[in-house]
Amino acid sequence: SAVISQKPSRDICQRGTSLTIQCQVDSQVTMMFWYRQQPGQSLTLIATANQGSEATYESGFVIDKFPISRPNLTFSTLTVSNMSPEDSSIYLCSVEWDSSYNEQFFGPGTRLTVL
């Protein structure tokens, strides 16, 4: 299995600002994913980030709002831009460990509150 860390673990931000979340993996992985978990809700995929190519965004999510970087096989960042209270969520990164079955391991999450 992979060990995944995220920074920050939580933050409280003001409306209109931006926050960059980091995701670090202890081994090289091809596919990384960013999910959002709104309060009391299930997980929704924001985008898929492969090293060396642009991130692929799901319907309802756009690059201007959630820019993603994937500079190497062990690291990725997600930026939440021009935040509003509706962006208050837990943001999780995950990595695909077994591509045959899409087994994914998740980071501990970043709990974001926007005032």
Next chain:
Amino acid sequence: GDSVTQMEGPVTLSEEAFLTINCTYTATGYPSLFWYVQYPGEGLQLLLKATKADDKGSNKGFEATYRKETTSFHLEKGSVQVSDSAVYFCALGFGNEKLTFGTGTRLTIIP
């Protein structure tokens, strides 16, 4: 599109009770199926998985069997403990694609 339907919660049980959390899915093809668990204040952890029909995934006393004929993957445990209190998510996935999650079921075990 693909979807996962989970038994609505919250579910409250007494310690040592039998647990079933229902999960059914809709998908084109034959996905892998997963149960993830989220303990209070923690991230999502893979609990068990099954990759083909009739496979049984098991871990920590939990079991789930991939039933193609009923498109189900119900989670069971014979005797729950207080430490099992968490939110449980059923999910499906195809290789190199996103996971599709159910809405989650909050389980509370009372001593």
